[in-house]
Amino acid sequence: MIKNKQIKHEMKEGLLVALPVIIGYLPAAMAFGLLAKNTRIPFIDTILFSMMVYAGASQFMALELIKAGVVNGSIILATFLLNLRHIMMSASLSVHFKKFDRRYLPIVAFGITDETFSVSSFNKERLTLPFVLVFYLLSHISWWLGTIAGYLAGEVLPASLQSSLSVGLYAMFAALLFPEIKKxxxxxxxxxxxxxxxxxxxxxxxxxxxxxxxxxxxxxxxxxxxxxxxxxxxxxxxxxxxx
Amino acid sequence: MKSYLPLIIGMTLVTYIPRLVPLTFLTKKTIGPKTKQFLLYIPYTSLSILIVRGIITAPQDMKLATAVGIGTAGLISYINGNMVLSVFAGIIGSYLIINIFI
Known part of the structure; x- marks a missing residue:
């Protein structure tokens, strides 16, 4: 009973910490969905980009390269280089995830992004498995839901707002870093x-x-x-x- | 319409493997204090680099808007630490720049 209560509490903490990431992801993901539509990527493929690749900067880069007519192999290589930084992030988190049941590591690894990694690093003392699973899962869901919303309804927004939504991703990087360097x-x-x-x-x-x-x-x-x-x-x- | 599935699968693999490998292998080993210190700096160095990259790789007509968006978000988060507010302020900041100058 006490254990269940503890897990529930950790899950709730995970939800709370996910909220700012979700709200940060939605505009950026919408910008991606919208841009993918303008690049004439089919709806299903656009969703799969966000569900499977799940890496904001490289998804935007891929759209630019597709537009420029770059072949798949080169786009994949560029993605590999751009996302190689995740090795460092994953290594950095491995110190804190040592205590987790190893079976969950492949799922947890999938959820490591610049944002979830940064928030995790700045909340080291709270990193339990239920906390991390809820946090990473909700962040992932918001990324592809935002993509769907952008694809279907993004055109309703004025053009200048559409462009500024994509700045949201970088605004989030700044919002993560600045409170930490203050300390x-x-x-x-x-x-x-x-x-x-x-x-x-x-x-x-x-x-x-x-x-x-x-x-x-x-x-x-x-x-x-x-x-x-x-x-x-x-x-x-x-x-x-x-x- | 062309299917992008091969590209998506390729991108997924090259993104997922660097996320997965250190997490599954490093948990078995103990890490020295120097390495720990190195890993401790990663969030700061990578965020800082991603921010700068965002500005210098932005298209010419979006450079100022991106910089202002980042600056606004940074400033607000520095003052009150609220991430949601900061992101929205950043988006509004860049929106204003786009409307004023472009």
Whole structure:
């Protein structure tokens, strides 16, 4: 009985933490549905993009590449590079998901996106299996429901609002990051360093296109280890991860 | 109409495998403190990079609107921490820019 109550409580927490992600996903997913329709992607395929691929930035990129007549193999390769960052996110979460029943890991893994990963990282102490399952499942559902809504009804919206909906995805990244860097000057500094490194990498074209994201993440995080070597704040955070 | 199923399946696999592999393999091993520290920085570095990428890869006519949307959302979330409000403010911010300048 007590165990059931605890699970219910964790599920409810998962629902609450999912709400902002859901509300953030809906406009962005609508923008995708609408854009897919304008790119002449069939309705069913559009839904499958959101249900199966479930990766906002790469879905938008795929539409651009389809429009430009790029072949499937190249779109898949570009998607692979763009989404390679999920390796880092999945590795980062594996520390917290150690205690989960291993059978659920393939389901949990499917739900890792930039947004669910960020929210999970910033709520480490609440990461139980029922919490994560409810949170990830609801986020996923809102992504493809939003896509359907955008495909069917998006045209009702004025054109300029349609364009600004797609900015919602990036607005959500900002809304996730900024409250966190407020708490720590180190993380503020690291975020600025990452932004500068990515910009340099992107414009200097040192690496083949697509590799700049994953390499930018690896280089910036490594710089973090070097410059914050002996800082108390970091050590404390690492301890929290261990617990 | 052309079916996009092969493309969707391909994209699904290359997206799902990087999500799945570390989660299933790393849970067995213990991770050293340096690696832990590295993984701890991932949310900050990746979000920051995704934000900057959003602005610099936006189409020319959407660059300003994207930057203003991100800036508005960032500012509101910095002040009061409400994600929903911030996202809506960001969308409204970029909507205003599109209507004023384009």
């Amino acid at each position: 720590s000057n180190q993380m503020l500094l690291l975020s600025i360093i990452s932004a500068i490194i990515y910009t340099i990498m992107h414009y200097s074209k040192i690496f083949a296109p697509g590799w700049d994201i994953i390499l930018g993440i690896i280089i910036s995080s490594s710089i973090g280890i070097i410059i914050f070597k002996d800082e108390v704040e970091t050590v404390k955070d690492v301890k929290e991860v261990e617990n």
